[in-house]
Amino acid sequence: MIPVPLLYVHGNHDLTYITAPPEGCECIEDRLITYRGIRILGLGGSHRYSPGAHQYSEPQMKRRIARLKLKLWRSRGVDIVVTHAPAFQIGDGDDVCHRGFQCFVDLIDRYKPKYMFHGHQHLNYGNGQRIYQRHDTKIMNAFGYFIVEY
Secondary structure (H helix, E strand, C coil): CCCCCEEECCCCCCHHHHCCCCCCEEECECEEEEECCEEEEEECCEECCCCCCCEECHHHHHHHHHCCHHHHHHCCCCCEEEECCCECCECCCCCHHHCCEHHHHHHHHHHCCCEEEECCCCHHHCCCCCEEEECCEEEEECCCCCCCCC
16 A cells, blocks of 8 residues: 555546545545645546536636635645646547646646646547646646656
8 A cells, every 4th residue: 555645536427426435535626735745736527528527618627727726826836736637739639528628738837837647538549648748847648547756
């Protein structure tokens, strides 16, 4: 067992997590937490492509980020951003379901986290790479799993 918390955000198919969340894990959805001095922000969900939970339009996701601005200011930024969907045109797909959020690009550009981890765009789809770089932020597709020493 690794002596660190297991953090998660919601994916677009995590409907049962509302009533039966994964045991031993901590949901950081719409939260900024600090663990051993590392500031971690969580934003789950994907672009809205059908009725259902954990799907958002670009303006809705932008509002979620805006509600966290005071916390981001108080903590003097963020070190790691954990999302379900990727950032727009950085490891995302062409269809509405797998398109990334532009507001994630804006978040990266403004706060310059060291890392952004996302899922949703499974690498076995055959059209993506695991690691991207945008300025000082390393963006990683965490499909399956990926271990990083911070």
